[in-house]
Amino acid sequence: MAQNFRLNDRGRVDLQRPIDFTFNGKRYRGYAGDTVASALLANGIHLVGRSFKYHRPRGILGAGAEEPNALLQVESGARTLPNIRATQAELYDGMSVTSVNAWPGPETDVNAVNQLFSKLFPAGFYYKTFMWPGKAWPFYEKVIRHAAGLGKAPTEPDPDFYDKRYAHCDVLVAGGGPAGLAAALTAARSGARVILADENPEFGGALLSSREMIDGKPAMEWVQATLDELRQHPEVRILPRTIVFGYYDHNWIDLLESRTDHLAEKPTDRPRQRMWKVRAQEVVLATGAIERPLVFVDNDRPGILLASAAQTYVNRYGVKPGERCVLVTNNDGAYQAVLDLHEAGIEIAAAIDVRAEASGPYTERARQAGIRILANHGVAAVKGAKRVRALVAAPLADDGESLSSGNSEEIACDFVANAGGWNPTVHLFSQSRGKLRFDAETAAFVPDRSVQRERSAGCCQGTWGLKGCLKDGLTAGAEAAKAAGFPDTKAGTTPKAGDDGFLPARWLWTVPGEKPLGHKGKHFVDYQNDVTAADLLLAIREGYTSIEHVKRYTTTGMATDQGKTSNVNALGIVSQARGLPIPEIGTTTFRPPYTPVTFGAWGGRDVGDLFDAERHSPMHSWHVRAGAEFENVGHWKRPWYYPKAGESMHDAVQRESKAARESVGILDATTLGRIDIQGPDAVEFLNRVYTNGWKTLKPGMARYGLMLGEDGMVMDDGVTACLGENHYLMHTTSGGAGGVLAHLEEYLQTEWPDLRVYLTTVTEQYATAAIAGPNARKLLQEVTDIDLSPEAFPFMTFREGTVAGVPARVFRISFSGDLSFEINVQADQGLHMWQTLMSVGEKYDITPYGTETMHVLRAEKGFIIVGQETDGTVTPIDLGMDKLCSSKKDFIGKRSLSRPDMQDPQRKQFVGLLPDDPGEVLEEGAQLVETLKDAPPMQMVGHVSSSYMSPNLERSFALALVEGGHQKHGQKIFAPMPGGKTIACTITNPVFFDPEGERLRA
Template sequence: MAQRYRLDKGGRIDRDRPVDFTFNGRAYQGYAGDTLGSALLANGVHLVGRSFKYHRPRGIFSAGAEEANALVQVGEGAATLADLKATQVELYEGLSARSVNCYPSLDFDIGEVNSLASKLFPAGFYYKTFMWPQAGWPMYERFIRKAAGLGEAPLEPDPDFYDKRYAHADVLVAGAGPAGLAAALAAARSGARVILADEQHELGGSLLSGRDEVDGKPGSDWAAEAERELRANENVRILPRSVVFGYYDHNWIDILENLSDHLANKPADAPRQRMWKVRANQVVLATGAIERPLVFRDNDRPGIMLASAARSYVNRWAVRPGESAVLFTNNDGAYAAALDMKAAGIKIAAAVDLRAEAEGELTQAARDAGIEVLAGHGIAATEGHKRVRRVKVAPLSADGRSLAGEARTLNCDLVAMSGGWNPTVHLHSQSRGKLRFDAELATFVPDRAVQAERSAGACNGTFGLADVLGEGFAAGEAAAEAAGFSVEKAPRPQAGNGKFLPARWLWLTPSSKPVGHGGKHFVDFQNDVTAADLQLALREGYTSVEHVKRYTTTGMGTDQGKTSNVNALGVVSEFRGVPIEELGVTTFRPPYTPVTFGAWGGRDVGDLFDPIRRTPMHSWHARAGAEFENVGMWKRPWYYPKAGEGMHEAVQRESKAARESLGILDATTLGRIDIQGPDSAEFLNRVYTNGWKTLKPGAIRYGLMLGEDGMVMDDGVTACLGENHYLMHTTSGGAAEVLAHLEEYLQTEWPELQVYLTTVTEQYATAAIAGPNARKLLAELTDDIDVDPDAFPFMSWREGTVAGVWARVMRISFSGDLSFEINVEAHNGLHLWQTLMNAGEKYNITPYGTETMHVLRAEKGFIIVGQETDGTVTPVDLGMEKLCSTKKDFIGKRSLSRPDMQDPNRKQFVGLLPDDPNEVLEEGAQLVETVKSQPPMDMVGHVTSSYMSPNLGRGFALALVKGGLHKHGQKVYAPMPGKTIACTVTSPVFFDPEGERLRA
């Protein structure tokens, strides 16, 4: 299969291993070692995508992670990945890729009409359109949703799996170009543990794409020797195909390693990707630099690419990206690309140089090679549609703001442009390192590190191979020394020191028409942001660079502004007349390149998404036929159906048995936090709304916990186990959140308090027995606990022996009936449960699950945090204002004094009785006071809990109703599908309102 643009020799591809692949359904062939981008260019495919907003034809623009145009969908079905960069996708046998953001095809995309109507889509158009008429929004929304996005996410579950791994390193080196290899060698020779990560499958970086020599040999050979030395060192771990994408506090580094996406026949047990979480003593950033494009009229046509990319395709992949090229540059370094392209047989129509005096070693070498250099010229326009065909070149005025002569036409199918280099400072900035503007380089470079890191090479603003290698070795030695290792400094390699300077910094190349009038000067290729868009944002008052970024969407695509951000700052600087260093920069956030959701999830998906927690009595519940529900990762018995029973019948039976005789509940899942220390009472006094300093050993108290906003966060009982010793109970699902809340305050707000928290949830098993016969059963199983009501009153605890094992028994109740919660060591939980069940047979003991528990507590008007509360409910709303002390401070107290918290029309906790006792309201049902034949209706509240009670003989509900505390006896209505249910507002306490059974 012909690859007409493949060079006959050279490159780092394996010509003995041809690779077949498809692109947009058409078959092509490349070689092992190709990227999809290089293979497409080898086959003469330059049109690879469409731009996001205008759907303009776009071609391959770069050779790496900075690619803004060549986004592709790779793979089929559930395994497909969207928006990969063709320049980073390794070619493998059978690879299937297609373009994104085009319909019905790449070649004919009807979305290109947007380009013709571009005046209707200026920057910020989405803020100004689709506002009228209001009734048209559903139609607008469908259109916007269909037009938004680029690739397609699969609807089926991902068939692959992903790994995570934790590691430590004395020195982590990000980037394996010349500086990174040098740093890794220097650190490794000291004996330090080194991790070297690079996003490419080969180490060497720019040494693989150029013709530089190191110590008298090709740079690629030096890189190979360095790699061999590193691999022979047992203290070195090399991670190819691994991008360092996140740099966080305390030298925490995230790395994404691609393990099998490059394989044609992936083993079934091979993970797709692995996320590394590394804690490094020292970090060396050697991430290189990204070439900056030039901003000129219609600079986005297929065939226009970075000069460094053209050089890479020629030298690394043996591909001619065009037949006839124009070099457009503002610096000396770009001429290396022109010389290499000419040597590969590409005609160089001319080198168009913005500099009035085009000088430098490489510039002179180009002249000596017969390349025409047009100094003081710029490209005023380009022509072509799906491929650049010609450019118009004209001389510039002395200040570079206008054309100074007639334009000349140059025929070409390739434009290699270079506007200088931007150090890749993303990781340095993520680590909170500071930047400074280097006027000589016209870009931002690292200034001050905040963490234990140092930048080396091009990412530090150092150019010229000899200087880059020297700085890499110095950084590696300094990092090893800082990590505590003795370093013997090695001689530096000998290399050339060519740099890209001198240069002329011109942020916007003029054309024959003003910006925004005829043709487009693209700054951000992926998002179709032009210089005119930036100018418009400034006219509309968006002067902050962060505001300009968001208003225009500059730098917000998958390339994250790697090639557009500095140019955008330069254009804004020029329009505003403000020095670029005064503008500042936008924020660099992780990830550096996109990371799949699968990598974030790792193995924690499906059944492994959350750990499954089972109580010690779980096996008994399963044998008894219990249906389970998940509560805070616990498997809790939901209900225990007998033969022929559904959920309703089982819950009615369980509820009645617990009220009439004896029920038993597995309450092991309640969160428990052991609190000790001399300031424990003071601590409880601050985190709960009520007072705690008077609680004596042996006593228990109920408490409400608020957030700083005054809203109910959690509730539960806390027992005083002894002097300065407490046991706090939380809700099953809220245990972790409460512990984190308490620890945050101890560590950040009240570090002076001597309080120590220990989660002990798993240390105990708890069986709660409830009902009129609960005391009788407990008395049969203990000899050393006096269960008489006077000796063991409500809200107290006693310690002794139950069923022959140590137990702590608490006289508390969530059922609203006589109840004891028996706590034993976890390994005795099943023994306790079975003993209670056997001894309780004479009382018709009935196990009940969480659904019956809800019915019983709701009959009593007890709340459940997260059901009767939703983050907007205060103690006053719940009628619990008496629990809020007026004599002390507590978390959330100030928020309760805000005027809106005192509004008598806030939603308040009430009970509801449907007029028809057989009706059961739906939980979440909205409530109204006036029923209309057609919506809208004014909502006054909603149902929080609703059940059919065999003990009340009717349906009942709990609700939050506006001003509900003052509406007892009034009617509200619940409009339901096909009917409206009338209800009476009542007190939320339906059973034993005086609490006689509770305290029996």
């Protein structure tokens, strides 16, 4: 049977380059230029898989991105890809494809038994079926998970790599058909930077599938001449095999370029796919239109194709979908496709036309060609299970809504061309938040009002006919170039071409059959999700009047299909059932991506070690040599502790903590977030984002601040210094730097765009060493020219000078609660500065300490760590920091703090805990109770946030959040521990060490 359906005198495939491939384990032959779909049809294969829910036989319906049925598994092992549309997969030698959702295969799928119980699986059946009994849910879940999904994701590591690329352009054109090419050409002639992208390996769009003429020559000659000229413009980038799949705010466009998917041998030096992230000044959408099918009984049988798809296989791929065709149509334009099939030698058995009078220029040409037309007829039945073998036609009654009795006729055929009109491809336009308008003449939604700097051209805006599309494209390209700053751009003369406009049609949302909807046969609206017209009517009967609710209840237009062939038919059926015009029904939302995108493309190079990149301070190599153990803080590798030979973590932390209190310790604090803030309104900005006041902060001074979210909860804290007039340096937590910057930028860009403030992240510009302890001043004095006396350099100030012979900025601040200096130098001088301090500090027994010791020291002083003492539910009042909340100014979160529940004295509040047994260390996260019982449940009143053994206090201690804790100092509380043990504690003030702060101000 192989090659029986190949046309040798048509198509753009290269018959001199045969390609062997396998489908479901059997070997077949195709040719260079084929898709998997065209090659299968050329080999007489229509049955390619099974439907999602009912496991009905399914065949190829479309010829491009609109294909809902022919989803196949491509290859196996590490390079396998699931649910690839056969209509978009380019054929290559040795390619292996298999059916999905069919076991053991599409011919003998055992799950086809589902069809016998289809009445048990109507719309929303899963909402009703799996609710009772509750104990059966584990069984339901196992069955559902086994049955869910279509293809299978790879389980082996991906051998390929993927790229991301950023680009800017003046004009981006989405779509390489006649309108897109014309738009790109006009914009390019203006000198604009143009990106032209099309999903196909060849440009031309619908012209690839037609026999149109432009300026008296085959249209593809005009396409080639246009591409030749575009390639001469240095500012034009042409991207074939690139689909524009996402349109976001501010003309941010996402594209996916396929680089090696079409190659038999995958080169190792080229990415498999590349994701383009483009910021365009102006956008031209020329995405064409998608033919929609008619909804008639059993319209999903293999062998039933869209008329435009059949035309594409004949003209573009040189493939006959079969030998004998029946057309089912509601419009004159479908006859253009059938005439091409007829001229290719395919027998047209009949044309079933639902129009009362079949008329129009193409209809008349069909009659002249001898094609039999059955006007005012519907489809009473479809014969054939795994392949259509006949249609039963019957005349429509006078009302046009039912079949008249008798006079039915069975018409033998091996494929059906199905044509129900056209839907402009408005997916990208909708993603851009553009507003749609329903055009009653074409029964389709078309672009109405653009929200972004965009214009649509050609069929995607409801312009029908080649001449109109070319004119649209030239005009849109000129307008886009002018708007992008090229004022002398002219559209130019439109080439001569046919201009048929929209052809006569009748909008019949369901073609009447022998039985009412839902009885004897199914009228499919959404092929991919197995949604029928009866499902839509059931949803309405069950009270789902909103089209968005109908969509979710029935799953119409969801998943990867995104309603390409189904949405308008679904809207029409709902409109008819509710007695409302379609515009009042509304539309559902088209979401990105337009077609599926691989996870590899989303990840790009950010996989493996690069997925969560490690950040190292300039002193990292020293820490490694010193034997430090590391922990992850945000993206940073921070020294955790420095064990000596034979030391446990506990031993090392106790030693480091004691040394930092008795002499001097040194901490790598490079990881603190730093944001440079400048501008005339900088101090006003700080006043709004921090809870306390900032207008009195003078150059050379620093201040601690709390930052809240709009909900009044603490989101970050840190010290900000005034570097000069209108110039500040904000410090954030190590893990919170990125989030804080995004938070601040969001407010500047959306809430306070009038503020003249500029933010720059400078975290990695500096290396920081914090030295703390009684001898910190003595050590630093030996390596700096800065006057470190308490009078010249008081607490919460900074000074600039040199340290270790290099320029430095030194802060007199403390997170340890001891005399402390934080020394900042340029990052490339960090290791030199650190090694100098370590060398000079030997006489003071300087001890490096890590983050665990830092936690012990700060907890002894009752200093919080955001994310440990806070969890998104803690306010400054809860922390006892309400004095930091100014009553004289506004700030983010202030209104939330005034809510009654925020003032509740029984909220969880920050306290200290002293275990009765000073040798017992509470577990962090341990729950706290006030009353012990012999067995659970017990009323939990709080939890432990931090807990340590302190060599400086010579005992254990903890920090906690306890309901009404501020009023419970001195009371007992209990921590039930695993194994039945309970630790009794006393609630205290959270400041355990140097409560008067004499040491840090020394």
